[in-house]
Amino acid sequence: AQKVTQAQTEISVVEKEDVTLDCVYETRDTTYYLFWYKQPPSGELVFLIRRNSFDEQNEISGRYSWNFQKSTSSFNFTITASQVVDSAVYFCALSEASTGNQFYFGTGTSLTVIP
Amino acid sequence: EAGVAQSPRYKIIEKRQSVAFWCNPISGHATLYWYQQILGQGPKLLIQFQNNGVVDDSQLPKDRFSAERLKGVDSTLKIQPAKLEDSAVYLCASRLTAGTGGKEQYFGPGTRLTVT
Numbered sequence: 397a398q399k400v401t402q403a404q405t406e407i408s409v410v411e412k413e414d415v416t417l418d419c420v421y422e423t424r425d426t427t428y429y430l431f432w433y434k435q436p437p438s439g440e441l442v443f444l445i446r447r448n449s450f451d452e453q454n455e456i457s458g459r460y461s462w463n464f465q466k467s468t469s470s471f472n473f474t475i476t477a478s479q480v481v482d483s484a485v486y487f488c489a490l491s492e493a494s495t496g497n498q499f500y501f502g503t504g505t506s507l508t509v510i511p
Numbered sequence: 512e513a514g515v516a517q518s519p520r521y522k523i524i525e526k527r528q529s530v531a532f533w534c535n536p537i538s539g540h541a542t543l544y545w546y547q548q549i550l551g552q553g554p555k556l557l558i559q560f561q562n563n564g565v566v567d568d569s570q571l572p573k574d575r576f577s578a579e580r581l582k583g584v585d586s587t588l589k590i591q592p593a594k595l596e597d598s599a600v601y602l603c604a605s606r607l608t609a610g611t612g613g614k615e616q617y618f619g620p621g622t623r624l625t626v627t
Contacts, residue, residue, distance in 0.1 A: 400553075431615060433618075438620065439600060439620055439621045439623070440618055440619065440620045440621065441554070441602065441604075441618035442618075443615045443616070443617065443618075446614075446615050487553055487554075489553075496559070496566060496567060498556055498559065498567060499544075499554075499556065499616060501553030501554050501555075502553055503551075503552055503553050504551075504552070504553055
């Protein structure tokens with residue numbers, strides 16, 4: 397069974413629009429961590445954000461914001477006022493204490509920001 | 512602070528040939544990971560090292576893949592013999608420690624392998 401599901405395969409938005417990337421996870425652990433990574437065309441995965449299962453406080457950092465809801469097992473990521481440089485593949489990942497903190501990645505959402 | 516280094520960046524080989532990839536993690540990072548990322552998919556863990564010991568290699572195809580981290584610093588991943596389905600990007604990542612959960616992994620630029 398897929399532990400991390402990113403239902404959106406590809407998204408295209410026009411520059412300056414807001415866009416939300418969805419992530420749904422599955423775990424039986426009470427202690428776990430969720431991550432978002434960005435993979436630009438250069439290929440290197442860039443760490444964006446980490447949340448632990450005990451911290452449901454949502455956060456805004458510049459143009460990025462995250463919505464973590466344990467009740468729906470979702471960890472969504474929003475970019476406001478999108479820019480062309482935001483074009484990349486975004487991956488959501490889960491780390492569980494019971495599996496030695498191994499990372500489980502979703503299949504990624506390819507975001508294209510059109511100028 | 513220097514990031515995770517990998518080489519080569521690109522490699523093209525014929526099936527049944529051998530290939531090796533090298534990774535140098537961020538200084539002081541005890542945990543090192545090798546992932547395989549097939550086009551259009553998320554990274555899949557192949558092997559995890561804690562210092563020079565293997566923590567998890569359950570998804571490593573051991574009949575053809577091998578990896579080592581002899582001195583607990585840099586690591587090599589080898590494929591012998593390669594198959595067409597091994598064409599992928601091989602990513603190396605490191606983390607400060609595996610003991611405390613949740614700390615993010617830092618990734619290298621990857622090696623893009625094409626098997627013809």
